[in-house]
Amino acid sequence: MSRRVDASTAVDFVLLLPELLSSLMVMGLLGSFLMPRSPWLIAVVWLLASALIFLPAAEKVFARMKFRVRRPNESELGHLLRPWTSVCRVAGVPHDRYTLWIEESDGVNALAAGGHIVAVTRSALRLPPPQLEAILAHELGHHLSGHAWMAHLGWYYSVPARLSVRLAALVLRVLDAVGRFLGRLGFAFAELAVGLCGLFLLIALISLNPWLLLLPVTSLLLAWSSRLAETRADRVAARLGYGQDLVDVLRMWMRNQVGPSPRGRRALLATHPSHQVRIAKLMGHMHKP
Ligand SMILES: [Zn+2]
Structure with a gap:
C-alpha cells in the first residue's frame, strides 16, 4: 500500500497556514531585536530547521517529551514486533521504517506520531494478537495517509505563535x-x-496572531478533520484485512465506555467519531465489493 496524502491532511495544512504566518512574524520580531541588521535570518533558519524534526534523534526526544512514551523492553518487544511485522508485510512497507514505543497506561490505546513513531499502551500488549494487529494497522493508516507527519509539522510551525x-x-x-x-x-x-x-x-497580540480571531471556526474544522482522519485510518486497516478485528476492539471500548457519547457542541469538537459511527463505517468498508 503506497503513502497517500488524504483530505484530512490537506485540510490540516490549509488550517496551519495562518499560524505559520504568525510564527514567522514572531520569529521576525525576535530577529529584529536580536539581529537588527538581518532581522529575518532567525525566521529563515527556524523555517529550514523544520526538515530536521523528522530525523530519528529529534523524533526520539519529541516522543519522550510530548507523549511520555518509552522504548519497549525485551519482553514487550517480543509481544509487539511479530504483529507489527505482520501488519507491515500485508501493507507492503518495511517494518523497520518505524520505531515502536510503549505508553505507560492502563487503557488500551495506540498512537502514530511524527514520521516514524508508533506507540501502544502496555495494556494493548495483552490484546489477542489479531486485535493488536488491527490497532497497529489503524496507526499505520495514520502514517500512510500523512496524518502523523502533518500533525508533527503543524506542532513545530505553531510553537512560536502559541508561545507568543x-x-x-x-x-x-x-x-x-x-x-x-x-x-x-x-x-x-x-x-x-x-x-x-x-x-x-x-x-x-491580535495583530501578530490574527488567527486567534478565527479560532471558533478553525477549532471546529480541525476537530472535523481529526474525526475524518480517524475514519480514513480505519479504512486503511479494513483494506489491509483487519476490519472485523478493529470492530471487535471498538465494541470492547464501547462496553468499557463510561457515560454517553458527547452531543451537541462537545460532539462537534470531539477529535474522534463515536465508536458506533466508526463501527458503522467499518462495516460499510468491509461489505463493499
Ligand atoms: Zn487514530
Whole structure:
C-alpha cells in the first residue's frame, strides 16, 4: 500500500497556514531585536530547521517529551514486533521504517506520531494478537495517509505563535493584578494607565496572531478533520484485512465506555467519531465489493 496524502491532511495544512504566518512574524520580531541588521535570518533558519524534526534523534526526544512514551523492553518487544511485522508485510512497507514505543497506561490505546513513531499502551500488549494487529494497522493508516507527519509539522510551525500568546496572556494577567492593586490603593490614574498598557498589548497580540480571531471556526474544522482522519485510518486497516478485528476492539471500548457519547457542541469538537459511527463505517468498508 503506497503513502497517500488524504483530505484530512490537506485540510490540516490549509488550517496551519495562518499560524505559520504568525510564527514567522514572531520569529521576525525576535530577529529584529536580536539581529537588527538581518532581522529575518532567525525566521529563515527556524523555517529550514523544520526538515530536521523528522530525523530519528529529534523524533526520539519529541516522543519522550510530548507523549511520555518509552522504548519497549525485551519482553514487550517480543509481544509487539511479530504483529507489527505482520501488519507491515500485508501493507507492503518495511517494518523497520518505524520505531515502536510503549505508553505507560492502563487503557488500551495506540498512537502514530511524527514520521516514524508508533506507540501502544502496555495494556494493548495483552490484546489477542489479531486485535493488536488491527490497532497497529489503524496507526499505520495514520502514517500512510500523512496524518502523523502533518500533525508533527503543524506542532513545530505553531510553537512560536502559541508561545507568543502564552507570554502575552501571562503579561496581561500580571497587568490585571497590578491594575487591581493600584485601584485598591486609590491610584485611579495609574490603574487607568496600566489598563491602557493591557489594551495596547492585546491589540499587538491580535495583530501578530490574527488567527486567534478565527479560532471558533478553525477549532471546529480541525476537530472535523481529526474525526475524518480517524475514519480514513480505519479504512486503511479494513483494506489491509483487519476490519472485523478493529470492530471487535471498538465494541470492547464501547462496553468499557463510561457515560454517553458527547452531543451537541462537545460532539462537534470531539477529535474522534463515536465508536458506533466508526463501527458503522467499518462495516460499510468491509461489505463493499
Ligand atoms: Zn487514530
